[in-house]
Amino acid sequence: MRRVTSGLTNRQLAEELGVSTRTIDAHLRSVYAKLGVKSRSAATRYAIEHHLV
Numbered sequence: 001m002r003r004v005t006s007g008l009t010n011r012q013l014a015e016e017l018g019v020s021t022r023t024i025d026a027h028l029r030s031v032y033a034k035l036g037v038k039s040r041s042a043a044t045r046y047a048i049e050h051h052l053v
Helices: 010-017 021-035 040-049
Strands: none
Touching: 010 021, 021 040
């Protein structure tokens, strides 16, 4: 979530972590489901409000 909240795109995250963009998509969908949100901005807001980043 630190990298997501910093504004990196999925492509940038994938390059930085050495994985495919599909892997990033899958992980983000999982994170969204666990947090009960539907978007990157909602996940970012949740992370900030709950002091996760």
